[in-house]
Amino acid sequence: MKLARNILLVDDEPSWLRSLAITLNRLVPEAKIDTCVDSRQVDNRLALNDYALVLLDLTMPFHSGETLLEMIRSKSPKTRVIIVTGVNEVDTAVRCIKNGAYDYFIKTDNVDDLARTVRRALEVVGLERNYLMIKERFLSRILHQPQAFNNILTCEPALLDQFRYLEAVAMSPEPILISGESGTGKDEFAKSCHQLSCADSPFININLAGINTHAFELQVFGQMTTHDDGEVCAKAGALHHVKDGLLYLNEIGSLPLAAQAKLIDVIEHKQYYPVGSDRPYPVNCKIIASTQDDLLSLNRKGKFRSDLLYRLKSHKINLPPLRERKLDLSMLINHFINLAANEMGLAAPQQPINLTSQLADYDFPGNLHELKGMVFDGVSRSDGIQLNITPFMEAINEGNIGAIKPQDLISFPRELPTLAEVSQALIDEAMSRTANNQTAAARMLGISQSALSRRITKEK
Numbered sequence: 001m002k003l004a005r006n007i008l009l010v011d012d013e014p015s016w017l018r019s020l021a022i023t024l025n026r027l028v029p030e031a032k033i034d035t036c037v038d039s040r041q042v043d044n045r046l047a048l049n050d051y052a053l054v055l056l057d058l059t060m061p062f063h064s065g066e067t068l069l070e071m072i073r074s075k076s077p078k079t080r081v082i083i084v085t086g087v088n089e090v091d092t093a094v095r096c097i098k099n100g101a102y103d104y105f106i107k108t109d110n111v112d113d114l115a116r117t118v119r120r121a122l123e124v125v126g127l128e129r130n131y132l133m134i135k136e137r138f139l140s141r142i143l144h145q146p147q148a149f150n151n152i153l154t155c156e157p158a159l160l161d162q163f164r165y166l167e168a169v170a171m172s173p174e175p176i177l178i179s180g181e182s183g184t185g186k187d188e189f190a191k192s193c194h195q196l197s198c199a200d201s202p203f204i205n206i207n208l209a210g211i212n213t214h215a216f217e218l219q220v221f222g223q224m225t226t227h228d229d230g231e232v233c234a235k236a237g238a239l240h241h242v243k244d245g246l247l248y249l250n251e252i253g254s255l256p257l258a259a260q261a262k263l264i265d266v267i268e269h270k271q272y273y274p275v276g277s278d279r280p281y282p283v284n285c286k287i288i289a290s291t292q293d294d295l296l297s298l299n300r301k302g303k304f305r306s307d308l309l310y311r312l313k314s315h316k317i318n319l320p321p322l323r324e325r326k327l328d329l330s331m332l333i334n335h336f337i338n339l340a341a342n343e344m345g346l347a348a349p350q351q352p353i354n355l356t357s358q359l360a361d362y363d364f365p366g367n368l369h370e371l372k373g374m375v376f377d378g379v380s381r382s383d384g385i386q387l388n389i390t391p392f393m394e395a396i397n398e399g400n401i402g403a404i405k406p407q408d409l410i411s412f413p414r415e416l417p418t419l420a421e422v423s424q425a426l427i428d429e430a431m432s433r434t435a436n437n438q439t440a441a442a443r444m445l446g447i448s449q450s451a452l453s454r455r456i457t458k459e460k
C-alpha cells in the first residue's frame with residue numbers, strides 16, 4: 001500500500017465534476033482524482049480501483065447517492081464517503097452520517113473547508129490501512145520477500161526480527177528512522193526497504209553531514225529562477241527526481257535547525273516549495289532517515305526539533321554494533337573474502353579455523369566497515385590458500401595497547417623499594433617532567449598542589 005490518495009468524484013453534472021476535480025487538484029495536490037458521471041458505473045469503478053475516498057452527489061439518475069453510500073459501505077468498508085450535494089436538508093445529512101458517511105457538504109459551502117476535510121479523510125484512511133497491514137504482517141512472523149534482504153547476512157535473532165519489522169512497515173506512508181553506529185548496515189537496510197516498497201522507482205541517498213540550510217533546500221527542493229526577461233529556469237531537486245521512490249537522508253542529526261523545520265513541513269503536508277517558487281509540489285516518495293547520533297540527547301541540547309524527532313520515530317530500527325553480533329562474524333568474514341577475491345581477481349583464500357575465537361574480545365569500533373577493510377587487506381596479502389591474518393592481529397594489538405593500565409608497564413627490581421622511596425621517585429620524576437611546576441606536577445600525580453607542596457617540604 002502507498003499513501004491513501006485515490007479519490008473518485010461522482011456527480012451527474014459534468015461541468016461541476018470538472019471544476020471540483022480542478023479545485024481539489026490545486027488544493028490537495030497529493031490526491032489522485034478520477035471522475036464518474038454515471039451512477040451505474042460506480043460499482044464497476046470500485047471493483048477496478050482501490051479508492052480511499054468517494055465524493056458523492058445525492059440526487060442522480062439511476063442510483064441515488066444514498067443507495068450508493070450503502071453499497072460502498074458494505075462492499076468497500078475501507079473506503080470513506082463524503083456527500084457533496086445541493087440538498088441542504090438536516091434530516092438527509094443526519095441520515096447519511098448515520099449510514100456511515102464521513103462528512104456532508106453543501107455545494108455552496110466554502111471549497112477550502114471541503115479540501116481540508118478531504119485531506120483529513122485521506123490521512124485517516126491511510127493510518128487505518130497502515131495500522132492493519134503492520135499488524136497482519138508483524139503477527140504472521142514470516143518474511144514475505146526474503147530476497148529483499150539478500151545483501152544483509154545474519155543469523156542473529158535480533159536482526160532477523162528487524163527484517164520482519166522492516167517488511168511490515170516498508171509500505172507505511174510514515175518515515176522510518178534507522179539508528180546505529182557507523183558501519184552497522186544502515187545503508188543496506190535503507191536499500192532493502194527500497195526493494196520492499198518501490199523497487200522500480202529511484203533510490204536517492206543524500207548525506208547531510210556538514211550541509212547548510214540553503215544547500216539542503218537546493219539539493220532537496222530544487223530552484224526556480226525568473227530572469228528579467230520573464231524566462232523561468234528550473235533546477236529540479238531530489239524530491240522531483242525521486243518521484244514515488246525512496247529518499248534516504250543519511251546523518252539526519254547533522255541537519256541545521258532551519259532545515260529541520262523545512263523537512264517537517266514536507267513530512268506533515270506531503271508537499272514542498274522549490275527555492276524561489278510559491279507553488280507547492282506534491283511529495284510522493286517514501287522517506288528514510290538514518291543517524292549515528294542519539295537524537296533524543298541532541299533534542300535535549302536544543303539541536304534537534306521535537307516535532308521532527310517524534311515524526312521520524314513513528315517507525316524505528318536500531319541496528320546493533322558488530323561486537324554484539326559475534327554469531328555473524330565467521331559468515332561475514334567468508335562473505336567479504338569472496339567479495340575481495342572477486343574484485344581482485346584472486347582465488348578465495350580459506351578463513352583460518354581459530355580466527356573468530358582470536359577476535360572474540362575485539363570490539364570492532366568501525367563495525368562492518370572495519371571488518372571489510374581487514375578482510376580485503378588480508379586477501380590482498382594472502383598466498384591464495386589461507387587468509388593472511390596480519391591486519392586482524394595488528395588491530396587486536398592496537399586495541400590492547402589502549403586497554404593497558406599504567407601499573408602493567410612498571411617493572412620492579414628483585415628487592416622491592418619502600419613506599420617512601422617510590423613516592424619520592426615519583427615526585428622527582430613529575431617535578432623534572434614539568435620543569436619544577438608544582439601545579440602541573442600535582443595534576444600529573446593526581447593530588448592537590450598543596451598536598452604536593454607539603455610532601456616536598458617534609459622531604460626537605
Ligand SMILES: Nc1ncnc2c1ncn2[C@@H]1O[C@H](COP(=O)(O)OP(=O)(O)OP(=O)(O)O)[C@@H](O)[C@H]1O
Pocket residue numbers: 151152153154180181182183184185186187188189292332335368369372
Ligand atoms: N549484514 C551484512 N551482511 C553483509 N554485508 C553487510 C552487512 N551489513 C553491512 N554490510 C556491508 O558493510 C559495509 C557497511 O555497511 P553500511 O554502509 O550499510 O553501514 P552504515 O551503518 O550505513 O555506515 P555509515 O554510518 O558509515 O554510513 C557495506 O559495505 C555493506 O555492504
